[in-house]
Amino acid sequence: MRLTGKIAVITGGGSGFGEGIVRKFVAEGAKVVLMDRDQANAERVAQSLGDDCRPLVGDVATAQGMEAARDLALSAFGGLNVLVNNAGVGHVPTPLDDIDEATFDRIANVNMRSIYYGARAMVPHFKAQKAGAILNVASTGGVSPRPNLTWYNASKGWVITATRAMAVELAPFGIRVNAINPVAGDTPLLSTFMGADTPEIRAKFLASIPIGRFSTPEDMGNAAAFLCSEEASMITGIAMEVDGGRCI
Numbered sequence: 001m002r003l004t005g006k007i008a009v010i011t012g013g014g015s016g017f018g019e020g021i022v023r024k025f026v027a028e029g030a031k032v033v034l035m036d037r038d039q040a041n042a043e044r045v046a047q048s049l050g051d052d053c054r055p056l057v058g059d060v061a062t063a064q065g066m067e068a069a070r071d072l073a074l075s076a077f078g079g080l081n082v083l084v085n086n087a088g089v090g091h092v093p094t095p096l097d098d099i100d101e102a103t104f105d106r107i108a109n110v111n112m113r114s115i116y117y118g119a120r121a122m123v124p125h126f127k128a129q130k131a132g133a134i135l136n137v138a139s140t141g142g143v144s145p146r147p148n149l150t151w152y153n154a155s156k157g158w159v160i161t162a163t164r165a166m167a168v169e170l171a172p173f174g175i176r177v178n179a180i181n182p183v184a185g186d187t188p189l190l191s192t193f194m195g196a197d198t199p200e201i202r203a204k205f206l207a208s209i210p211i212g213r214f215s216t217p218e219d220m221g222n223a224a225a226f227l228c229s230e231e232a233s234m235i236t237g238i239a240m241e242v243d244g245g246r247c248i
């Protein structure tokens with residue numbers, strides 16, 4: 001129960017890695033505002049977890065969306081200690097000069113702008129209480145890019161740099177900021193990154209992961225719970241690779 005007493009906002013918590021993080025947080029004693037654009041999935045996960053999880057349908061790429069998540073945490077649970085910026089989008093493998101502006105804008109808005117809006121909404125609260133933890137979900141693509149995913153890779157490299165810069169600036173206020181870098185997982189985004197989901201493509205992808213399997217939502221939940229707990233009170237500014245050795 002390493003997160004007992006913690007109140008968290010977790011974006012993109014209705015499926016995939018985000019769902020794994022939500023479930024682990026509640027299992028470890030936290031109360032969670034689960035924010036997702038998919039109402040059915042948000043309600044499915046929240047209902048399975050009872051009163052410790054409240055669903056919120058919203059857009060992470062807007063100031064209003066992140067402010068609503070903050071306000072629900074404060075009104076429903078009486079506080080806010082943790083922000084997990086998990087929501088993210090990718091694009092199918094495409095040459096960088098063929099990506100249209102709408103796709104680029106979607107990548108930038110969801111993967112980058114959401115972290116900016118989350119900080120604007122929640123850092124003042126963390127500063128006032130002189131404590132807080134922020135976890136950004138980046139990617140191995142921000143460390144060891146794959147071709148034809150350039151703008152996605154770049155957005156995750158931005159997340160890693162933003163994490164380190166936030167950590168330095170916010171440390172004097174008692175706020176820790178870290179990131180996790182998952183390798184591809186068997187989630188709804190997998191087929192997007194691979195371009196197609198066939199046994200041959202899966203085998204080729206898995207060959208690049210020394211441990212020999214994809215990341216799971218449980219892997220991400222375990223890493224996230226540790227980094228947001230008091231056990232990690234001396235850890236800030238890292239981008240932990242949860243990738244089975246992919247980036248070695």
